[in-house]
Amino acid sequence: PTGAxxxxxxxxxxxxxxxxxxxxxEACPNGSIQEG
Incomplete structure (x- = not known):
């Protein structure tokens, strides 16, 4: 969402x-973000 x-x-x-x-x-080029 906008502003997140x-x-x-x-x-x-x-x-x-x-x-x-x-x-x-999905957009992170380094795979540094994980859901959860």
Whole structure:
């Protein structure tokens, strides 16, 4: 959802906005994000 991921020196996922859709895990080029 809009606003769930912020970008700066690193990406941060806001757990209050996250809906556990998995889009960030799929998009991560390093495989560093895991659902759950």
């Amino acid at each position: 991921i912020s970008e700066g020196d690193k990406y941060e996922i806001d757990p209050d906005v996250c809906i556990s859709c998995g889009s960030c895990a």
